[in-house]
Amino acid sequence: MxxxxxxxxxxxxxxxxxxxxxxxxxxxxxxxxxxxxxxxxxYKQESAKVVYDWYKLIAQIQLPASPQPVVILNNRNFGYIGVGLYEAVRPGIKGSVSLATRLYQMPAMPEADMHQEYRWGASANAALASMYKQFLVGLSEADKARIDSMENAYNTHFRQTSSEAIIARSQAFGRSVANAIYQWSTTDNFNLSSQGYTPPVGEGAWKPTPPAFASPVGPYLKESRPFLFYSLTATAPALPLPYSEDEASQFYKAAKEVYDIGKALTAEQKATADWWADAGGAGVGVPAPYHILSLITGILEAKHAKLGQAAQVYAKTGIALKDGPIAIFRGKFQYNLLRPVTYIQEQIDPTWQSYLPSPPYPEYPSGLAGLYSPVMQVLIREFGDIPIRDDAYGWRGLPARQYTSISQLDREAADSRIYAGIHYRFTQDITRQMGKTLGNTIADMNLTPNYY
The missing domain is CATH 1.10.287 (Helix Hairpins)
Known part of the structure; x- marks a missing residue:
């Protein structure tokens, strides 16, 4: 890039x-x-600090929110925000093209007047302030006041080195992009309800899981408009193991592994399951996708990325945040596989409980691995498989986790769902490969074809 x-x-x-x-x-x-x-x-070397501060601010706003934001909806919203950020600074990236030339059914975006001078940090500032207010549901008046305060503080900072006319022009452009992105988002047919959906029944079919036995979430998510043409049909490969209740079968052994791990969980395995679950409500967990965004921001800051590179990385990882779940949920409701807790209670031990409750939708493929793996692959393609530090729970006083590579982090995130009793190992392995393919598809998208 x-x-x-x-x-x-x-x-x-x-x-x-x-x-x-x-x-x-x-x-x-x-x-x-x-x-x-x-x-x-x-202007080509503008600092990206304004962007980092915006992503950190929204984490501070959403961490104490009660109820916490809906996970898949929040992921989708930050996908649009990443794309909008890129479009708000794109004219300042040499040789760049609009994502409207790369994404499925994306309309033409507003154009800057390149005969005029802009401060692209001010454009990003205005765009992010506007998109946060438009996309993020449940903001209080106090939250909106914090957003206004951040925007005003950065405008004051930019006025130290740029004229009022330049700042005003840059703000207007950023807001026009934000509005165009939001209007486009309203037509994507995003739907997490299950109204009118009847889960199939039969051998190996998913059933509602304890403790809540909730109705399924997201059977129609596959019909949401994705960012990539590729994602219109992307799904999981066929189940690698045929369903079987025979104790000698590979499927039984896969479930027995989850059972055995769950019966002998170590303190470290429990801590790992909790770390990646991001659950527990306000003041305990972190709202998705804050954990992923903190990793992205941490790498960008460590690499001293400038505004142009940061915007492209947030855009490409944002595409993964939206398209990853679309492919995952298409596979979930295509194969409709029962969760380990259901199989284990019916075939192995009726008293067994998973360490963490299973989300209310079918097992295969994995939602968490399907979200992390494409994002991590985008980062690997941009920076290499570098060491990475995860301080997502520093605000709670928990020590940061250090990994020798992004791949190691991605592997641990996937394994955490096995410790939690939520997924079979084959599900995690295959989903990581799905995510890598999507991540490579996104990373292959050249946004600077005219660079020379």
Whole structure:
């Protein structure tokens, strides 16, 4: 992925200025041209701190929210926010193209007037403030006041080095992008209800699980418009093991593994299951996708990414946040596989309980692995399989977890659902491969084809 870069080195820049002065016949144009080139030299390297602060602020706002945001809806919303952020700063990325040329049924986005000067950090600031208010449900008046305060504070900061006209122009552009993104989002047919849906019955079929025995969530999510054409039909491969109740079968052994692990859980395995569950309500867990976003932001900050690179990474990981669940839920309701707790109670031990409750939808493929794996693959493609630090629960005083690689983190997240008693191991292994494929599809999307 290309970063915000300068058009020219200083000697080349001056050669171009001299050439243009000769062509247009007048030293009177020299100062004007030099100002243009200087502008292009500086705005390509704008800091991404404004973006990082916005993603951290929304975590602070949503952490104490009660009830907590709906997981899949919040993931979807941050997908749009990432795409909108990129579009709000895209004109400042050399050789870049709009995601409207890459995403399925995305309309043309507002265009900046490149004869005018912009402060792209101010555009991002306005776009994120606007999108947070439009996309994130349940914001209180106090929450909205915090958003306004952040926006105003950054505008005051930008005014120290940019004129009021530049700030106003940049704000207007960012807000126009935010509004266009939100209007587009209203047509994506997003639906988590199960009204009118009757779960199939039969051997190996999913049944509501304890303790709540809730109705299924998301049977129609597969019909939501994805970001990628690829995701219109993407689904899980066929089940690798035929359903069987025979104690000698591979399926029985897969369930027995979950049972045996659950009967002898170590303190570390319980802590790992809890770490990745992000559950427990306000003040205990973290609202999705804050855990993922904190990992993304942490890597970007550690790599000192500038605004252009950060915006592209948030956009591409945002695409994964929205499209990952669409493919996962298409597979879930296609194969309709029962959860381990159901199989174990019926075939192995009627008194067994999973460490964590199973979410109210079929087992295969995995929702958590299907969310993390494509995001982690996008990060691997951008930065390599680097060491990564996870401090998602630092606010609770829990020590950060350190991993030798992004892949190790991704593996642990998947294994955590086995410890929790929620998934079979084969589900996690296959879902990680699904996520890697989606992540590579997203990472292959070239947003700077005109870079030279």
């Amino acid at each position: 290309k970063r915000f870069t300068t058009f020219y080195t200083r000697p080349a820049r001056w050669a171009s200025v001299v050439l243009l002065v000769g062509l247009f016949g007048g030293c009177e144009h020299l100062e004007q041209l030099e100002n243009i080139f200087q502008h292009r030299l500086t």
